[in-house]
Amino acid sequence: MWGGRFAEGPSAVMREINASIPFDKRMWRQDLRGSQAHAAMLGAQGIVTPEDAAALGTGIELVAADFDADGVPVDLALEDIHMLAESRLADKIGATAGRLHTARSRNDQVATDFRLWVRDSTDEADRALAVLQDALLARAEEHAASVMPGFTHLQAAQPVTLGHHLMAYYEMIARDRSRLTDARARMNLCPLGSAALAGTGFPIDRESTASALGFDGPTRNSLDSVSDRDFAIEYLTAAAQCSLHLSRLAEEFVIWASQPFGFVSLSDQWSTGSSIMPQKRNPDAAELVRGHSGRIVGSLVSLMITMKGLPLAYSKDMQDDKPPVFEAHDLLGLSIAAMTGMIESATFRTDRMRAAAEAGFSTATDLADWLVREAGIPFREAHHITGRAVARAEADGIRLDQLSIDALKEIDARIDERVYGVLSVDASVSSRTSFGGTSPVRVREAIAAARARHEEIGR
Ligand code: ARG
Secondary structure: OOHHHOOOOOOHHHHHHHOOHHHHHHHHHHHHHHHHHHHHHHHHOOOOOHHHHHHHHHHHHHHHHHHHHHOOOOOHHHOOHHHHHHHHHHHHHHHHHHHOOOOOOHHHHHHHHHHHHHHHHHHHHHHHHHHHHHHHHHHHHHOOOOEEEEEEOOEEEEEEEHHHHHHHHHHHHHHHHHHHHHHHHHHOOEOOOOOOOOOOOOOOOHHHHHHHOOOOOEOOOHHHHHHOOHHHHHHHHHHHHHHHHHHHHHHHHHHHHOOOOOOEEOOHHHOEOOOOOOOOOEOHHHHHHHHHHHHHHHHHHHHHHHHOOOOOOOOHHHHHHHHHHHHHHHHHHHHHHHHHHHHHHOEEOHHHHHHHHHHOOOOHHHHHHHHHHHHOOOHHHHHHHHHHHHHHHHHHOOOHHHOOHHHHHHHOOOOOHHHHHHHOHHHHHHHOOOOOOOOHHHHHHHHHHHHHHHHHHOO
16 A cells, blocks of 8 residues: 555565554454544545545445454555555445545554544443442442451551441542543544644544544644554553552452451352362452553553654554553453452451451550540550550450450559440441541441442542
């Protein structure tokens, strides 16, 4: 299609390194959609005759039907999806196909196709994350009052509720969705009509193609339009950030499913066995979600480095923009679906969680706070007194709330019976009523507020 000035064809390796059809065939729907909009605009503007515009439109539909039925054939000689589609169009309608590329270049064409693809992918990720949020909300509601140890340094710190813990992930996913929404708003301008780099002398109507393709309007600078891949980088940034969250949640599941913890048992559907150790139930899906985040972050780094230092406008390096985005899309989709399935079907062992919370002296802060509140002791001193109570309980092999009043008074005479009201894990979580705190009352409010936001703004 560009061979006019060449006497010889490309070498086999040139053909191979040059071709993007093996991967960009994934954009065939977007490519044909862009061509439909372009052909209609050429007709409306009188750049091609109404008959030719109609023939182009029908021909593109025929090509779409073929691709739909048989897939896109990989022909390295045709280089990319744009040339392949045009060649198939010529098979359908003959020489008129050659009028489609009037006032257009593959540079604005690929920029448009890829934006459409990334926009679809952004919407898809957002929808999948909404389902994950629903799963988190449902399980959080069920466990709004289920006590578990809260950790810092992976050491039992203070009791929290499982509902509160799950809602922490709900918040992360809410931010991920708002990042996708932000990225979508910025990406939703149409580069079509920027042509090769400088615009075109044909009397095109960029507003009409932009609106036909669901964009908010045309991009403003032709050089920027054909060389900008910010939209893909922003999508990957959102995907990478989201994958970090998923990997943290996955890691919790790996830890919780281990025997020493035993906080969760994964359903059979989300476990795998070992070929040698019959007792094993491995959390492979969680481990792979954890692992995939590395590859998704790698995709972001890959595209950033591809774009770094490229002069205006288009350079062929930019053809390498697609594989990392496709890979991140696939891995993110799988990761979200797997985490959703695990959350929905997990059995939370609340008995084990409660026992672990009770075993870890996790109400020590409550004792110190009681000494401050009820006995007027400065916090630093209260902290010290509490440390002695913990040491005593540890030496006796009992929980803090099992220390006798005599033992407590021996540590500090200002302690009285009322202290037992704060030493249980239930009393501890119930007392944490500050906004955003773990008290079941607050957790239920947080769930209701999340549901209301979902109704109101969709996320
Ligand atoms: N396959 C190319 C890509 O993905 C399409 C644009 C080619 N443009 C060009 N001037 N060679 O980037």
